[in-house]
Amino acid sequence: MRVRLKGDVFCTLFLVIVLCTLLYTSLRPTQKISPPKPKKSVISLQTKKPKTFLESEDSVNEVKVLSDAYNAQEAIEEVKPSTSMVTAPPFDFQQYLRNKDYRNFTLLINQPNKCNKPSNESFLLIAVKSIVEDFDRRESVRKTWGREGVINGARVRRVFLLGTPRNKTAISMWESLMQQESHYYKDILLWDFLDTFFNLTLKEIHFLSWAEKYCSNVKFIFKGDADVFVNVENLIHFLQTQDPSGDLFVGDIINNAKPIRSKKSKYFIPETMYGLGMYPAYAGGGGFLMSGVTMKKLSDSCNEVELFPIDDVFLGMCLQRINLTPVLHSGFKTFGIPKPSAAPNLQTFDPCFYRDLMVVHSLKAAEIWLMWNLLHSQQPPCSQRQRIKKPFHWKRKKAKLPVKAVTS
Incomplete structure (x- = not known):
């Protein structure tokens, strides 16, 4: 009887150990997989919120002021750099030709x-x-x-x-x-x-x-x-x-x-x-x-x-x-004032010279303020005798090739 009881006890202990091992192995993967699920859901929610906010903000601005044709043009130009490695052309002529007849804006x-x-x-x-x-x-x-x-x-x-x-x-x-x-x-x-x-x-x-x-x-x-x-x-x-x-x-x-x-x-x-x-x-x-x-x-x-x-x-x-x-x-x-080779000592930022011009292009805001104040000061920097009677004529070089188009 003692031998049988000992055998039964050992068998029972063995079965308990096996069951515990099975339960442990079955529970272990669930503990690993289950925690990341809420994390993933939290991350996805955090990334979606700013995206929807920006999209809603842009849509409000577009409804207020922009036409559909130019919204489409802006969207196409923004997608191009990310989808293609080819350098984008300076101007989308196809889009321009599609919308060139639309010329009435609010x-x-x-x-x-x-x-x-x-x-x-x-x-x-x-x-x-x-x-x-x-x-x-x-x-x-x-x-x-x-x-x-x-x-x-x-x-x-x-x-x-x-x-x-x-x-x-x-x-x-x-x-x-x-x-x-x-x-x-x-x-x-x-x-x-x-x-x-x-x-x-x-x-x-x-x-x-x-x-x-x-x-x-x-x-x-x-x-x-x-x-x-x-x-x-x-x-x-x-x-x-x-x-x-x-x-x-x-x-x-x-x-x-x-x-x-x-x-x-x-x-x-x-x-x-x-x-x-x-x-x-x-x-x-x-x-x-x-x-x-x-x-x-x-x-x-x-x-x-x-x-x-x-x-x-x-x-x-x-x-x-x-x-x-x-x-x-x-x-x-309108192309600025380059210093001419015929008059190397001429100062191109001389108020006396600007007195006799009408329009000079490519000046910074500070330079415009300075030139205006100099020309309209109570004591002008140059006297009437020093003023240039005739504007200096900038001689353009005669090129054999046709002149290429240049715009401001």
């Missing part, structure tokens, strides 16, 4: 009374191309050469031309800031197309349409960039000798410019888009003058000319459409 911020108050007399309207981010440049223009008021007996008015920013998330509350700036200065014109280099043509046609509708009584218009220095007194003196009832288009005119066919260039234009070998004469976009009569003719002709991605050339096509030849003026330096 005016989000308007100044309908710009040319009516305080009186109906408007001698010169200054229109400056700008972007939302460049508040400091707009402020520099407002406080220097772009001041509104009566200058040498002529009423001067000012507007800034803007589109919606491409990177909306980089500028928080940009719409509210633009509304506040417009309310304070009353000089902002904002359309709902994306403010990109190749959309400057849209800015051109929309401004002309706006000027024809709201500033039809203006005698002359100066249109330029925010990084130019303008001697407004010289502009007014020149315009007071012109007939406001006739055509006028004056600037730094480029003739015999050929389309650039190199794909590496910012201004690359394929032959399928422009098959001719030469551009019509056009003005450098840094700044040019035109009469109110010419403005109205250009506004009408631009509706009959296909949109072209380079705004300077496009305006030259519109001038060609109305059979108007732009006039070259030596006071317009």
Whole structure:
């Protein structure tokens, strides 16, 4: 009996040990697998929340200001770098050709009374191309050469031309800031197309349409960039000798410019888009003058000319459409002032020299402030005798090859 009991006890202990081992091995993997499950769910929730937040924020902005066509263009361009290793072209011509006939965008911020108050007399309207981010440049223009008021007996008015920013998330509350700036200065014109280099043509046609509708009584218009220095007194003196009832288009005119066919260039234009070998004469976009009569003719002709991605050339096509030849003026330096080899001692940043110019391109905001203060100080840096009687004529080298197109 003792032998049997001992055998039964051993068998029972053996079976208990086996069962415990089986239970242990069966429970062990469940303990390993089960804890990660809640972790994975927590991680997925954390990554989804910011994504939905950004998507909802973008969708609100798009509903407010952007058209569907340009939202699609922006989405396609953002996906391209991540899906392809090939270098993206400087311009999506296929997308451009699909949307080139869409040229009517909503005016989000308007100044309908710009040319009516305080009186109906408007001698010169200054229109400056700008972007939302460049508040400091707009402020520099407002406080220097772009001041509104009566200058040498002529009423001067000012507007800034803007589109919606491409990177909306980089500028928080940009719409509210633009509304506040417009309310304070009353000089902002904002359309709902994306403010990109190749959309400057849209800015051109929309401004002309706006000027024809709201500033039809203006005698002359100066249109330029925010990084130019303008001697407004010289502009007014020149315009007071012109007939406001006739055509006028004056600037730094480029003739015999050929389309650039190199794909590496910012201004690359394929032959399928422009098959001719030469551009019509056009003005450098840094700044040019035109009469109110010419403005109205250009506004009408631009509706009959296909949109072209380079705004300077496009305006030259519109001038060609109305059979108007732009006039070259030596006071317009829309490509800056290089130091000439014929006068190596000439200081290109000399206020005495700037006195006799009209428009100089590619200046920093601080340089514009400095030059303005020097020219309008109580003790001018140069006397009347020292002033240059005639502007220095920059001789362009005669090249055997045709001149390539260069724009501002």
